[in-house]
Amino acid sequence: MSFLQSFHLSPGQTIRSTRGFKWNTGATQTNGPSQPETPSAHKSTRPLNGNVASPSMNPGITTTPVRQQTSFNPSSAQHVTDFNYTPSHQKPFIQQTAGTTVTTHQDIKEIVEMTLGSESVLNQAVKLPKGENENEWLAVHVVDFYNQINMLYGTITEFCSPTTCPRMIATNEYEYLWAFERGAAPVSVTAPKYVECLMRWCQDQFDDETIFPQKKDGAFPDKFVDKYVIPILRRLFRVYAHVYCHHFNEILELNLQTVLNTSFRHFCLFAEEFNLLRSSDYGPLLELVIELRDR
Amino acid sequence: LMNSPKKLPQGFHRTASSAKTQRLVSVCKMYFLDYYCDMFDYVISRRQRTKKVLEYLEEQKTLEKIPNSALNDEWYGYLQKENEVLRKRRLKPKHKDFE
Numbered sequence: 437m438s439f440l441q442s443f444h445l446s447p448g449q450t451i452r453s454t455r456g457f458k459w460n461t462g463a464t465q466t467n468g469p470s471q472p473e474t475p476s477a478h479k480s481t482r483p484l485n486g487n488v489a490s491p492s493m494n495p496g497i498t499t500t501p502v503r504q505q506t507s508f509n510p511s512s513a514q515h516v517t518d519f520n521y522t523p524s525h526q527k528p529f530i531q532q533t534a535g536t537t538v539t540t541h542q543d544i545k546e547i548v549e550m551t552l553g554s555e556s557v558l559n560q561a562v563k564l565p566k567g568e569n570e571n572e573w574l575a576v577h578v579v580d581f582y583n584q585i586n587m588l589y590g591t592i593t594e595f596c597s598p599t600t601c602p603r604m605i606a607t608n609e610y611e612y613l614w615a616f617e618r619g620a621a622p623v624s625v626t627a628p629k630y631v632e633c634l635m636r637w638c639q640d641q642f643d644d645e646t647i648f649p650q651k652k653d654g655a656f657p658d659k660f661v662d663k664y665v666i667p668i669l670r671r672l673f674r675v676y677a678h679v680y681c682h683h684f685n686e687i688l689e690l691n692l693q694t695v696l697n698t699s700f701r702h703f704c705l706f707a708e709e710f711n712l713l714r715s716s717d718y719g720p721l722l723e724l725v726i727e728l729r730d731r
Numbered sequence: 732l733m734n735s736p737k738k739l740p741q742g743f744h745r746t747a748s749s750a751k752t753q754r755l756v757s758v759c760k761m762y763f764l765d766y767y768c769d770m771f772d773y774v775i776s777r778r779q780r781t782k783k784v785l786e787y788l789e790e791q792k793t794l795e796k797i798p799n800s801a802l803n804d805e806w807y808g809y810l811q812k813e814n815e816v817l818r819k820r821r822l823k824p825k826h827k828d829f830e
Contacts, residue, residue: 518738561774566781567810568817576821580766587762591755594746650822652815685739689747690756695763 519688521680522607523723558698562706570710571656574665575648577706582638582668584699585675588692589631592679595686601627606677606720627678634671641668661712669707670717676700677720704728773820777813784809 564573589596604612604627613622614633625633642648647657647664657663679687679696687696704725707713718725746752788806791797 520738557771561771565774565777565813567806567813569814572814572817572821576817579821580770584763584766587759591752591759594749594752595740595743600740648821650818652818686743686747689739689743690752692756692759695760698763698767 518685520682520684521721521724523609523720558702558705562702562709564709571660574661574710574712575656578665578668579642579648581672581699581703581706582635582642584703585672586635588679588696588699589675591690591692592683592686593628595683596627596631596678598626598628601678601682603627604630604674604678606674606681610677610720612674627682631675631678634675638668638672661710666712669703669712673703673713673717673721676703680724681720700724701728780813781809 562577564570603624604614606612611624612630614625614630615622616633641664645651645654647660649655676696676699680700684693687693705728708729715722715725784806788802791802792799
């Protein structure tokens with residue numbers, strides 16, 4: 437099964453272009469006037485370095501936009517690329533970075549694209565088996581996704597601390613608050629605290645036999661999907677959002693991108709199959725989700 | 732530090748190469764590999780079982796010895812059994828979670 441092969445992380449297998457994530461490399465703004473655009477050349481492969489800021493050394497750079505020149509700070513010029521996810525509408529507010537280590541960038545791009553490879557296996561696997569109770573099928577999957585997210589987040593707990601993530605955010609535009617008591621006003625908490633509360637809240641529902649029946653003849657409550665499945669998935673999604681937006685660099689470095697992308701793709705396909713999440717629930721990752729859906 | 736291609740938190744590589752993180756990462760990868768193997772195995776074998784049952788019921792119908800209601804009962808009995816199997820999958824203690 438070709439899907440399973442993608443778990444053995446050997447870069448350079450099937451590669452699709454223009455897939456996956458948007459990077460804030462800032463390379464797109466810099467157009468060397470004499471460099472022809474070739475389809476195979478990724479934009480960031482163009483040589484960008486401190487010289488750009490110095491007109492005397494680079495007289496042909498007149499096409500560079502003024503904003504680009506003023507925002508460029510030669511003293512901070514370094515080879516930094518931020519792979520953490522940012523929706524395109526936030527791009528102009530992100531600080532441009534000056535250069536990219538080309539080989540690494542290309543490698544990572546290829547790996548990410550590969551992991552989102554065009555497998556239809558998952559699309560098939562989320563379908564309700566013939567004759568099965570839909571609630572049962574949803575319940576099994578909710579627990580599975582809970583376990584997956586627990587696993588994924590568990591591996592980066594060292595990098596997601598109250599100091600690194602004092603608020604549970606996903607990009608600068610989304611912050612998720614937690615209400616500690618029913619009816620109490622939701623408050624801002626650190627990301628690890630939020631995830632901890634969220635996981636305990638899920639676990640409490642899984643343990644409640646009136647919600648997730650365990651006995652053979654136990655029945656699901658009325659409106660099980662609207663009252664329990666959807667709220668749980670909506671919140672579990674936020675952990676993906678936080679990880680994608682603020683820890684993707686670490687995920688790449690730990691070589692967990694295959695696992696994260698597969699899990700998230702499975703999650704989205706499942707939610708779509710049963711119409712569980714609206715596009716507003718996808719918030720910061722909406723672009724990513726649309727790409728997954730349209731492929 | 733200048734060679735780092737990405738923005739990583741300070742001390743990232745020290746933490747990332749620690750035994751604890753390495754162990755978490757490999758457990759995570761194994762968990763997912765195991766999960767997807769098991770999940771696909773379940774989905775595929777369940778489809779095969781259902782196909783066999785439907786073929787059997789179709790066969791019985793053509794023989795016309797057995798009333799339709801009895802065949803219906805057999806079908807629902809089969810679904811009941813499958814439902815129990817699925818529920819157990821949700822409840823089974825996952826040893827691999829605690830490796």
